[in-house]
Amino acid sequence: MEVYLDNNATTVVDPVVYEEMKPFFCEKYGNPNSLHRFGAGTHPKMMEALDYLYSGINADDEDDIIVTANATESNNTVIKGIWVDKILNGDKNHIITSEVEHPAITATCKFLESQGVSVTYLPVNEEGVLEASSVKEYLRDDTALVSIMWANNETGKIFPIEEIGQICKEAGVLFHSDATQAIGKIKVDVQKANVDFISFSAHKFHGPKGVGGLYVRKGIKLTPLLHGGEQMGGKRAGTVDVASMVGMGFAMHLATNEMALAYENNHVKKLRDKLESAILELPETVVIGGVENRTPNTTLISIRGVEGESMLWDLNQKGIGASTGSACASEDLEANPVMNAFGSDSELAHTGVRFSLSRFNTEEQIDYAIEAIVGAVKRLRNLSSSYAYAPESHKSGL
Amino acid sequence: MAKNDLVSGSIWDEYSNQVVNRMNNPQHQGEITEERAKELNAKLIIADFGAESCGDAVRLYWAVDEATDKILESKFKSFGCGTAIASSDVMAELCIGKTVDEAVKITNIDVEKALRDEPNTPAVPPQKMHCSVMAYDVIKKAASQYKGVDMESFEEEEIVCECARVSLATIKEVIRINDLKTVEEITDYTKAGAFCKSCIKPGGHEDKDIYLVDILADTRALMEEDRLKTAADASASGELTFDKMTLVQRIKALDTILDEDIRPMLVMDGGNMEIIDIKENLPHYDLYIRYLGACSGCASGSTGTLYAIESILQQKIDENIRVLPI
Numbered sequence: 001m002e003v004y005l006d007n008n009a010t011t012v013v014d015p016v017v018y019e020e021m022k023p024f025f026c027e028k029y030g031n032p033n034s035l036h037r038f039g040a041g042t043h044p045k046m047m048e049a050l051d052y053l054y055s056g057i058n059a060d061d062e063d064d065i066i067v068t069a070n071a072t073e074s075n076n077t078v079i080k081g082i083w084v085d086k087i088l089n090g091d092k093n094h095i096i097t098s099e100v101e102h103p104a105i106t107a108t109c110k111f112l113e114s115q116g117v118s119v120t121y122l123p124v125n126e127e128g129v130l131e132a133s134s135v136k137e138y139l140r141d142d143t144a145l146v147s148i149m150w151a152n153n154e155t156g157k158i159f160p161i162e163e164i165g166q167i168c169k170e171a172g173v174l175f176h177s178d179a180t181q182a183i184g185k186i187k188v189d190v191q192k193a194n195v196d197f198i199s200f201s202a203h204k205f206h207g208p209k210g211v212g213g214l215y216v217r218k219g220i221k222l223t224p225l226l227h228g229g230e231q232m233g234g235k236r237a238g239t240v241d242v243a244s245m246v247g248m249g250f251a252m253h254l255a256t257n258e259m260a261l262a263y264e265n266n267h268v269k270k271l272r273d274k275l276e277s278a279i280l281e282l283p284e285t286v287v288i289g290g291v292e293n294r295t296p297n298t299t300l301i302s303i304r305g306v307e308g309e310s311m312l313w314d315l316n317q318k319g320i321g322a323s324t325g326s327a328c329a330s331e332d333l334e335a336n337p338v339m340n341a342f343g344s345d346s347e348l349a350h351t352g353v354r355f356s357l358s359r360f361n362t363e364e365q366i367d368y369a370i371e372a373i374v375g376a377v378k379r380l381r382n383l384s385s386s387y388a389y390a391p392e393s394h395k396s397g398l
Numbered sequence: 399m400a401k402n403d404l405v406s407g408s409i410w411d412e413y414s415n416q417v418v419n420r421m422n423n424p425q426h427q428g429e430i431t432e433e434r435a436k437e438l439n440a441k442l443i444i445a446d447f448g449a450e451s452c453g454d455a456v457r458l459y460w461a462v463d464e465a466t467d468k469i470l471e472s473k474f475k476s477f478g479c480g481t482a483i484a485s486s487d488v489m490a491e492l493c494i495g496k497t498v499d500e501a502v503k504i505t506n507i508d509v510e511k512a513l514r515d516e517p518n519t520p521a522v523p524p525q526k527m528h529c530s531v532m533a534y535d536v537i538k539k540a541a542s543q544y545k546g547v548d549m550e551s552f553e554e555e556e557i558v559c560e561c562a563r564v565s566l567a568t569i570k571e572v573i574r575i576n577d578l579k580t581v582e583e584i585t586d587y588t589k590a591g592a593f594c595k596s597c598i599k600p601g602g603h604e605d606k607d608i609y610l611v612d613i614l615a616d617t618r619a620l621m622e623e624d625r626l627k628t629a630a631d632a633s634a635s636g637e638l639t640f641d642k643m644t645l646v647q648r649i650k651a652l653d654t655i656l657d658e659d660i661r662p663m664l665v666m667d668g669g670n671m672e673i674i675d676i677k678e679n680l681p682h683y684d685l686y687i688r689y690l691g692a693c694s695g696c697a698s699g700s701t702g703t704l705y706a707i708e709s710i711l712q713q714k715i716d717e718n719i720r721v722l723p724i
Binding site for chain 1: 450474
């Protein structure tokens with residue numbers, strides 16, 4: 001059996017989404033900017049996709065949702081756009097973000113730092129959550145932008161976006177949220193949250209890879225990242241990938257309607273909880289960041305005595321895909337910054353395994369995964385120099 | 399960057415079959431008990447190295463025959479990634495049948511080579527080479543316990559790159575002999591820094607006592623100091639050739655000849671010249687000059703006068719000098 005439990009990395013394209021996309025490869029292949037029927041023939045479905053995108057996040061028709069290549073591009077567009085519009089002209093020189101953002105935010109901020117911009121990276125608390133009060137504390141007169149993720153990719157922890165949005169609104173500071181890990185898992189309402197920008201990627205909610213979105217609240221000037229043609233109202237140049245846009249729109253529709261979110265928060269959450277409870281029955285396991293206030297599909301568990309990469313190895317042998325923030329599993333041997341953010345226990349940085357589910361997981365798969373995980377833990381703990389000598393009372397044969 | 403860098407593959411794809419098999423089914427994992435050591439009439443050694451908080455920890459068991467110092471049995475326990483487990487397994491295997499002194503000579507490079515399927519194909523991707531270093535360290539720890547000596551006593555030289563086992567002395571020597579100017583060149587010559595990259599500069603996977611960037615800077619500073627001293631000594635003893643001179647010494651030498659043999663002729667005609675720059679364009683030394691006064695704009699400046707200046711300098715200083723008016 002193959003069980004995919006790495007849905008925070010990417011998701012399978014929903015076959016229904018795929019069907020919606022198909023006509024735009026070989027039948028309705030015209031350039032949407034062309035005047036003739038081949039180009040114009042793409043417009044109805046593009047508009048429908050926009051309708052889905054706008055309603056999916058409760059955007060106002062006067063707002064913009066720019067179709068980009070991915071959330072990374074959206075994040076870069078916001079941060080570099082603000083740099084051009086608010087910082088290079090000398091008005092402001094400060095950005096606030098968190099220590100646990102995706103590299104699309106942190107690496108872009110590091111680049112701006114190299115250009116003389118002051119960036120504050122706020123730490124998270126022991127539960128892996130950024131407290132809204134810390135944003136308030138670090139706001140300055142020259143703060144141009146606050147960028148805080150909606151939900152964390154490793155822990156699933158949901159950040160207090162509404163509160164932060166309110167603080168930023170009162171201070172007159174622009175607020176961006178990378179909502180990549182939130183859409184399709186929890187309700188994302190841009191009106192309620194007081195965000196000025198959000199980023200998202202279609203492939204995180206069963207849409208295709210290579211397409212994402214950037215929401216921009218009406219009235220905000222944002223210099224484009226890509227200059228060229230007049231596509232996307234002049235806000236993002238480049239021929240629109242119609243098939244991907246249509247796919248993203250339909251995937252958004254499927255992932256964000258009331259029924260879908262209810263399914264996510266009942267069925268998917270139940271499966272996640274079942275998996276998590278079974279792992280927590282093993283001695284010396286702990287949910288990193290705790291179980292409160294998380295996206296319903298994610299659990300990040302530390303299994304003492306088992307290094308993350310070797311756990312993934314064993315699971316892979318059994319046809320199971322999961323993820324780890326362990327340094328040993330990364331190309332550059334750098335531990336995931338989210339793991340390092342839990343500075344109180346450095347052992348967590350090497351023993352955390354993330355399981356992230358989707359609506360395509362079944363109970364049968366979870367039962368199979370539990371069996372495989374228990375077996376892998378047993379084998380690796382038996383091998384482990386650090387666990388083999390834990391107090392007898394902790395081991396219970398594992 | 400090149401084609402092969404554009405799609406980063408899974409590091410697992412680069413593991414040898416040996417690594418895969420030993421990770422899945424390590425042959426020497428387990429422990430040696432006091433009872434088992436007694437059965438073998440051997441001394442039990444248990445050595446720990448690393449820590450879970452660092453991502454790698456290994457425990458090595460030896461049953462050593464005290465009459466011969468031979469390791470009769472060797473087993474391990476390991477907290478770590480697949481490469482660390484496979485390395486520990488092969489390390490334990492390599493110890494069996496060796497004396498403690500022979501075992502101490504096993505390096506992480508031996509461990510990695512033993513994990514290869516083909517002699518010329520690395521067993522692990524470069525960044526995972528550091529996982530085998532722990533195997534080398536724990537052997538030293540076990541040997542130090544057995545012999546009752548300090549672990550450091552087995553280190554004959556200071557190792558800078560543990561993955562490739564390149565010593566400080568080797569790196570310094572290679573920089574000097576080959577006049578290396580970049581860390582990339584050091585890596586090309588010695589393999590130091592080619593694997594986990596921790597030894598290149600601070601901020602890598604592991605903290606080091608000394609980094610390649612510092613060794614390069616320090617060694618080049620010493621080389622420059624030596625060069626200046628040699629040039630000064632040679633100058634004092636009158637044995638200095640143009641190629642060994644510093645820039646200042648070259649300008650001085652040229653100015654001396656210009657003042658003695660060339661400028662007087664130019665001044666007689668209401669002209670003069672000045673040195674603008676000297677560039678090494680080996681085997682030539684290009685001397686850029688500017689004519690002053692009447693020489694400026696004189697047709698002979700690019701023919702007869704130029705030839706005369708060049709000939710005198712070639713004859714009196716170095717035959718590779720070329721004079722280029724600007």
